Amino acid sequence: xxxxxxxxxxxxxxxxxxxxxxxxxxxxxxxRVTSHPVANLLCRSFRGPIVSTSANPEGHPPALSANGVxxxxxxxxxxxxxxxxxxLDSPTPIYDAMTGKCLRS
Numbered sequence: 001x002x003x004x005x006x007x008x009x010x011x012x013x014x015x016x017x018x019x020x021x022x023x024x025x026x027x028x029x030x031x032r033v034t035s036h037p038v039a040n041l042l043c044r045s046f047r048g049p050i051v052s053t054s055a056n057p058e059g060h061p062p063a064l065s066a067n068g069v070x071x072x073x074x075x076x077x078x079x080x081x082x083x084x085x086x087x088l089d090s091p092t093p094i095y096d097a098m099t100g101k102c103l104r105s
Contacts, residue, residue, distance in 0.1 A: 005035035007086050009094045011103065022051060030094065038083035054091075062091060 003010070011028040023029045034040055043050055055063040056072060063069040066080045073080075086092075094104040 003095075004033040005040070006033075007035070007088050007092045008032065009092050010097045011094065012097050028096070028098075032092065036083075036086050038081060042081070
């Protein structure tokens with residue numbers, strides 16, 4: 001399945017040196033190689049990966065604008081980068097790289 005770069009997340013096995021801040025209580029780590037122009041430019045300019053979380057608190061709908069992100073996280077983030085939404089109308093699909101199983105479609 002061709003999915004990178006693009007809006008697909010894969011869960012990969014995490015080695016013991018991957019911080020629990022990145023993987024939580026999970027054995028794997030979620031990875032995406034984005035084709036989104038703003039996120040791609042940030043990664044290329046920074047010359048490295050971006051670590052992020054979803055643009056919504058658990059159980060709430062996704063923020064669909066920079067102002068929506070600010071409403072959810074005003075007291076937790078210092079910068080919100082303005083830019084267009086990605087090409088999907090819903091959260092990205094997530095697949096387990098070891099099994100190929102779709103965990104979120």
